[in-house]
Amino acid sequence: MDISLLNVIKLLLALLAIIVLLVLNSVVMVWLERKAAGFVQRRPGPYVVGPHGLLQTVADSVKLLAKQIVLPGSSDRLLFLSAPVLAMFPMFLIFLVIPYGPWLTGLEVNLGLLLILAFTGLETLAVIAGGWASNNKYSLIGAARCVSQSVAYEIPLILALLALAFMCGSLDLTVITEAQSGWVWRWNIFRQPLAFFIFVITCFGETNRAPFDLPEGESELTGGYHTEYSGMGFALFFMAEYTSMMLVSFLAAVLFFGGSNGPFINGFWWTFLKMGLFMTFMIWVRWTFPRVRFDQLLNINWKWLLPLGLLNLWVTAVVLKLF
Amino acid sequence: MASPDPGKLSEPRARQAGGLIEPARAAVHPPLVNLRPVNYVFDLGRAMSIWPMTFGLACCAIEMMSASMARWDLARFGAEVFRPSARQADLMLVAGTVVKKFAPLVRRLYEQMPAPKFVLAMGNCAISGGPFKFEGNYSVLEGVDQILPVDVYVPGCPPRPEALLEGIFAIQKKLTGHRFWPQPAPVEDPAFGAAPAAVQEGESR
Structure with missing residues (x-):
């Protein structure tokens, strides 16, 4: 990629659009999550702040903005303050490489999938930095859980995505999207159902969402890794969670x-529609399933997902070689 | 009543908890931007998202839980986010009997909360010791306002969930100066006598 003025302007515009997207996503999704929780539990949810509680998240953000930030006396000051920023920072780069539409990509790279997998690991680093710097036993246990969970769940995730990369012959997300163009049965969910199954389960593990939200399991760890964070530090960790959900x-x-390929009239709206539906699915799962125990979580991973992922990869390789 | 400094809503009554511990003070910091409209917007935001701490001491906590469940749904007013960590909570709902052994912990939890913070004493035990207030009482703190600056008192034994909702509205009123929701008409049921008195606001100085 050449560094011309036009490209730099394009990159800056893309970054700006991504910041707006991430903030809007958090505002809307927190509201949707609370409404969905209300729907699942047969109550209205946020209702009176704005029409149907639409301004609820705005009020929350205003409050969190004006809240005192407590620095625990025994904390590591620099690490404590930088951890929430570190949690949000890699996201901007990741969202640059996602092909939203045929012409809508911030930065075209031919190793997009690899880049995304590499930079999602940085969020774990932010969590362990926050947990360590708080100098609180609950934070530290939460951070340790987050690391062991993320490391464990990254392996089946990569195995599942590797099978896709085998099939499409590329790590370029644009190429993978184009390989699914045509009609709906060309989508990878129908050609790689097992990989999709593994991907869905690992998604919850990677984003620390219920039923795998053990790093912040409040029944045993008060607040997990963000126990000591108040105000905007907590808000940034919260935003990072919703951002990784969106990712x-x-x-x-x-x-x-199939990305921007839809049943008719291809375009970026299909990507956003599918993203929204998948996020709604994640919220639905959160309010439906109870939290698992930590040994169960790791057993699901090492005893089931890992062999299944290896099997899927092996079958894909054999089929690709034979046909 | 617009209060420019919500941290100063109320100070603890200078009563001593039987020489047990010192009363806590609300951490008051002068706001960075001390402009009336800005403060009003912030107060509005605070009033609309009062996150209570997951913290219950006795049977009043059952009513608190039921207020957050489907029938009375605290979530309508943005107050259903019960935060387990004191660092993220705005409201301490003292729901139940505070025994003298637990009083230092209650005060420590209060002091762990970041600055604009409110206390709601729920139920007669938290207000005055309730049925435990008698000659020779050695174990129960007679009113949580001996150790904490209480903003709103919600009487009852236990108070009904509606009363708790009214208490939260009273905090909203203390913050922003007006009540946002319609006043329910008093029910006059001969079987239950006259309607209970409205929630009393704490002394604000």
Whole structure:
């Protein structure tokens, strides 16, 4: 990629659009999550702040903005303050490479999938930095859980996505999208159902969402890794959670649901629609399933997902070699 | 009543908890931007998202839980986010009997909360010791306002969930100066006598 003025302007515009997208996503999704929780539990949810509680998240953000930030006396000051920023920072780069539409990509790279998998690991680093710097036993246990969970779930995730990369012959997300063009049965969810199954389960593990939200399991760890964070530090961790939710939803849309290819009139709206539906699915799962135990979580991973992923990869390789 | 400084809503009554511990003070910091409209917007935001702490001491906590469930749904007013960590909570709902052994912990939890923070004493035990207030009482703190600056008192044994909702509205009113929701008409049921008195607001100085 040449560094011309036009490209730099394009990159800056893309970054700006991504920041707006991430903030809007958090505002809308927190509201949707609370409404969905209300729907599942047969109550209205946020209702009176704005029409149907639409301004609820705005009020929350205003409050969190004006809240005192407590620095625990025994904390590592620099690490404590930088961890929430570190949680949000890699996201901007990741969202640059996602192909939203045929012409809508921030930065075209031919190793997009690899880049995304590499940079999602940085969020784990932010969590362990926050947990360590808080100097609180609950934070530290939460951070340790987050690391062991993320490391464990990254392996089946990569195995599942590797099978896709085998089939499409590329790590370029645009190429993978184009390989699914045509009609709906060309989508990877129908050609790689097992990979999709593994991907969905690992999504919850990677984003620390219920039923795998053990790093912040409040019944045993008060608040998990963000126990000591108040105000905007907590808000940034919260935003990072919703951003990583959006990231895996975009990945699901692009890798398994054909990205911008729809049944008719292809365009970026299909990517966003599929992303929204997958996020709604994640919220639905959160309010439906109870939290698992930590040994169960790791057993699901090492005893089931890992062999299944290896099997899927092996079968894909054999089929690709034979036909 | 617009209060420019919500941290200063109320100070603890300078009563001593039987020489047990010192009363806590609300951490008051002068706001960075001290402009009336800005403060009003912030107060509005605070009033519309009062996150209570997951913290219950006795049977009043059952009513607190039922207020957050389907029938009375605290979530309508943005107050259903019960935060387990004191660092993220705005409201301490003292729901139940505070025994003297637990009083230092209650005060420590209060002091762990970041600055604009409110206390709602729920139920007669938290207000005055309730049925435990008698000659020779050695174990129960007679009113949580001996150790904390209480903003709103919600009487009842236990108070009904509606009363708790009214208490939260009273905090909203203290913050922004007006009540946002319609006043329910008093029910006059001969079987239950006259309607209970409205929630009393705490002393604000």
